Amino acid sequence: MAAAMGFYTDTTVCIGCKACEVACKEWNQLPATNGGANTLSGNSYDNTRELNGTHWRHVKFVEQFSPDRKQAQWLMMSDVCKHCVQAGCLEVCPTGAIIRTEFDTVVIQSDVCNGCRDCIAACPFDVIGINEATGTAQKCTLCYDRLQNGLTPACAQACPTASIQFGPIQELRQRADGRVSTLKAQGTQAYVYGDEKMLGGLNSFYLLVDRPEVYGLPPDPQLPSRSLGLSWLLSAGGAVVAGLAGALAFRKQRMDGAAEATTVGEGSER
């Protein structure tokens, strides 16, 4: 098996050009919103609005300005599937369409998926959506076909400022840690979002300079199965109580019940 590969997205060098969005659509031949006839969102320069079944890369824009413009920051971040080591989508997928590849990436095989949509609800990052064209759930494949042929994923190859970096995950993590300390030395509070402590590590992780929520990311993503056992336990408890109630109600009439068995018989003989 190949080494684990992934994305390291350094948001501090992102210029929000959206080359990643287009390069992704070009390589994966994904359609545009309403054939391109989209509407202005009014939310900074973000008009594609979300990650979904046809937007596998999405650049977020966050404007942070004080009235006097003394504090002036425009955060940009190219969002994508996190390719979690502990992947919620993969966990719930009932068809085995979602697999962990030899590159330790998470891929939805659209020839297997039957569109049950459980993965959409299971993803902690709101990454997956239905591609109307195929009727199946879709998301970033980390350019599985390109990886198998030794090519860089389309978005990472296109990214002009190396905000999106692709490579062996261990190498990327070292690079990110180095970058964090550099930035800290310069007085910028930077940190890595998606280290090994998060869902066993996100194979697409980020360098951020503000709280995860600011970028629309969950501070503490969980697996859908986090309380599966508890749910069944409580469910069993609930059922037992109901069952006992029933048993109680029906027990009293035991004799009539025995008698009744015959009456029914007779009744039906008439």
Add this chain to the structure above:
Amino acid sequence: MAVSRRQFLKVTGVTTAGTAMGALAALGADLGPKVARAQELRIRNAKVYPTVCPYCAVGCGMLTHVVDGRIVNIEGNPESPVNQGNLCPKGAASYQLAVNPNRISQVLYRAPGATAWEPKPLDWAMDRIAELFKKTRDETLVEKTQDGKLVNHTLGIFSLGGATMDNEWNYSHSKLMRSMGVVAIENQARI
């Protein structure tokens, strides 16, 4: 097999601690075995032609992938010292500039005062344009100014455009225009 192991764990998880699953995940048990599924690369058998981005003037190198005479992909050329494979959103969309249902592939002609286009053969249009060019040029050519200066030019014809076209075109087009006495030759480069 991993799955059965997990099933077992799962059952105990269910029957014991309620959050066993979460705990299990936290312990880092992988929830799917690594599998390799061979993927089809759509440019595997394509012919590759080096080209240059048609948008801004940075001059990013690009690669055109062609299958059966049809362009199937255009992406950044990793070899280019200008962009090393990078592209901006426009460059990345170059493929769609070529392969686009809205692209017009026939000659359209609008007769004076007409309210609609009519398709015409390319040769007919070329002949007609040459004819009009000659007619207007011959009608408007000035050999000498009032004060007797030799000019041999026409100000009745104006050629606009060039900053998006090849050097070879800019050179040959201005050469043709000037040989016809056309001096009003312009493009986007007014600096």
Add this chain to the structure above:
Amino acid sequence: MPGLGVSFGRGAATTFSRDVANSDCITIMGSNMAECHPVAFRWVMKAKEKGAKLIHVDPRFTRTSAVADIHAPIRAGSDIVFLGGLINYVIQNEKYFKDYVVSYTNAATIITDQFKDTEDLDGVFSGYDQQARTYANQTWQYAREQPATPFGFDEAMKASNFTELVTKLKPPPARRDPTLQDPRSVFQLLKRHYARYTPEMVERITGCPKETFLKVAETITANSGPERTATMAYAVAWTQHTIGVQIIRAAGILQQLLGNIGRPGGGILALRGHATIQGSTDNPTLYHSITGYMSHPDTRRRHESLKAYLATETVPTAFLSNQPKWVVSYLKALYGDAATAANDYGYDWHPKIVGDHSHMAMMDAAYKGTVKGMFVMGQNPATSLNASLQRKALGKLEWLVVRDFFETETASFWYASPEVKSGELKTADIKTEVFFLPAAHVAEMEGSFTNTHRLLQWHEKGADPPGDGRSDIWFTYWLGTRLKNLYANSTNPRDQGIKALVWNYEPDQQRNAEFRIKDEPDALKILKEINGYNIADGSHLKAFADIKDDGSTVCGNWIYTGCFPAPDQNLTASRKPDDYVSLGWGFNWPANRHIMYNRASARPDGQPWSERKKYVWWDGQKWTGLDVPDFVPTKAPDTPSKPDGIGLDAQSGTDPFIMKADGKGWLFAPSGLLDGPLPTHYEPVESPVQNLLYKQQASPVYKHWDSDINKLAQVGDPNFPYVITTYRLTEHHLSGTMSRWLPWLAELQPELFIEMSPELAREKGVANLDFVKISSPRATIRAKALVTPRIRPFTIDGKTVHLVGMPWHWGYQGLVTGDVVNNMSALIADPNVSMHEGKAFVCNVEKA
């Protein structure tokens, strides 16, 4: 680009984008590099990664500002005040690079006593003609020693051959004061000219806080000198002003004072907007010049004969002394064997210009009915300046030929324009005969592009264009062939030009074999002619030195000579990259020199200024280094200028600017500009504020094509209180023809918007995404409001001035459409280059 040409000798970026990675400080001004040139910006980010400082001076907080160390906000149109302030800071605080300034610039040169500065004449220079609104530059000249022998035009006209002609033009040397103390020295004039451009004045006029300005000044100067270099990048936000050329000049002066020209990590990077806009300037489809930046024959100058033309244009004491060779070889390229010494190589057949025949001038003329036919190739005048005027002008043509990918606004003006939609014009009344010819995509034809830093790159044909789509050279070649047939039997002398025209770019059957289109002309034959060849044996010219003035060589464009030195060596198609200069990738004119004037990267004695910044140096026998030396390869640093030498012999071993008459960079420009030898602040023609520096409000010589529908707002007009600036977005290209028809790009920025500050929005009761009406003296348009703190109000001389911004990519054709922003702009221009003023004019904004 006179802004750079006049200062350094060649009108093009002095460096190449990748070299920016070696800079210690990058100042981006008049450009939104991250948005408009994202991939070149990668090298800026590489430099930043290595610790370089990034400064963005811009009215708006853009995607460039977002990653900059310092964002200095200035009111649109106040750039010269900011740059002049920096020049003043450098001089007052003695931060200039003295050795560089004394040896490599004209700082020490003495100017004639007749010269009067704007400080003396309250905003105009000596030589100004109020009536004609023009300058005569006699008083701006160098003070020279007494001539031993007479020289000049009249002497040259007596010459019997070209060499003699050039010799007769040579003036005596100019007077210099290396101490820079002479009050008439360029340095002292410069010092006095900018003395009032203080940090306080900068804040009053630009609205940029004094502290921010000083931070910028300190950062740039701290990163210039022998050990460090600072670079500057600009784009059309410097050029699109009535003082555009002078803004660029100001940057040139600053970079010379700081010793940043010709050195790695330094220079000035012009970021241009079209794939080969540099190539279309080098091989000009521009009215004012023939190839290689040589002036177009013009009745307003002494150009009545070839000899007169050369006597007027040739610079005897610089590399330009070779002009006779270039002109003769150009004429041979045009007229071939018909061009002989006896007929001045057909010079008389070549048309002459009689005035300004630029885009705006011609569209004004068309509007007034004097233009009959028009070719529009890959351009979209229907969305251009004062677009309504231009669309009406199109309607007055007899015929119009449009070549493009999609049905552009220009192609469809006769039924889809706002004027037709509103009923102001009727389609049936528009008598223009219109042709739309489908064009080919870059991947569907072969040829070369020249990028923003003079790099020629060949692109190969991968597939045929669909249907009747054809390459651009196909159109021109077959049109030319038809014309030559039509004129074949003419005996009329005035048809000699087209009859003699050399037109031999026949299709190459072999290279067309794999394609459906078999009659595609041979681009390589054209490139060979551009590069030049010997008529005798057809062998390709290898270098400038091979170009002859005796009619034995053909050379279509001398500056490209060497790009195709042998039939099997098309260097524009060479693809051997390395990790820096990449001499093996494409061909960088001139002579594959990537950083121009790189002699200046070494000290006068020929050694590098510092180890850290070594680039080209003298090794004892020759100049060597990382690049092709932009200097005579074997000319030692201590070579003196030959008293009676012409050309480069007239220059010494310490003169890096070989295209300039004195081999020096020009801080002060005695010639080459129509609006003054030194950059001076003038307000935009339409401005809400008075010029606080001079009585002269706007440029005294700007151009205005007056007509009933090209009226201008008065200074401080209360009906148009806001400054508006127009610009591009990463997601779109120009008028949108190449982006609004593409779903992938259209969805990224689907609708026209106006960016306005929350402060102005509150004043106007406008909420985000509300429709607003924006009006200028030319037109009123609609757009959605994008209310954002990235736009800020400016405090100018104590008063609040609001600025709004609009991208101009929309039109009435495409997958996504919107009003044409250029409906609002005016036909006014810079006097030197006829560039319009789209970056700063005035408007009003109301809730729709």
Add this chain to the structure above:
Amino acid sequence: MIPRENLTHWDALVYVEMFLAGVAAGAYMTAAILELVGRGRSSVARTAHLIAFPLMLVCGLLLTVDLGRPERFWHMIVQSKTSLPMFKLWSPMSMGSWLVLVFPAFAFVSFLDALIAGRLFRIGGWRAESTLHGSPAGRIWAVIGGLLAFAVGSYSGILLSATNFPGWGDSAVLGALFVVTAVATGLGALLLGEAIRGQTSHPDIGDLARASVMVILWQLILIVVFVATLGPAGVRVFLAGSALVAIVGAALLGGLLPLLLLRFGAAAARPSMAALAGVLVLVGGFLLRYAVVIGPQQHG
């Protein structure tokens, strides 16, 4: 959990299925209890068996139609690439797929048993006099079938809570709530069924009423617990729009009102009352399914 842009679009098909499956499971569980207390051959048990199987058939159909690619429904049972069985115990959706396949098999036998008891036909020794249910084997059958019914009644709720969807993923009580609602609606359906069959004098009606009262109370308690365990985000998505109306409706129509009818309305005596109570419980159960499925999605 972050707010959602991408919705699952689990709409009418899904909440109708969850409701019907609940009724089927609840009825079958009731029958199983009866079996265990020795009343496997009671008319109520038979009615339950007659209800469960057909409803489950409808459910299977609804789930298949709801898929983006219905023709690939079998991918949930067999791995399309390897032809190996596809089963993930830790995926409620996977488990549910199997349950929707296996439980009906048991329900089918019980269904046949009920028909045979009704003397509609006989299969060899399998006849009215010797039906499966009521026999020792029937007990085992009922226990297994009852457990499966329990799983069917629980899994859809657990499936929703095993997500990261605000509202669903916030509480671990959904499974319990669903299974208890299942029992309640199962009892409701039986009340209605018995009433329709006009067995007014039938003592079972009283038993059903008594059981219903207790289960409905339990259901009401769980609704409160569920809402209480939701985070603020969860509360926001449920206590808004049509979901709020439905939840309140479920509590009143499906809870308090039938409680009053059954406790004080002497439903046991009057079939119309029993029928009405049954209908109300069913409506309440349906509203609850609707609220839980739609609530979180109405904020997408």
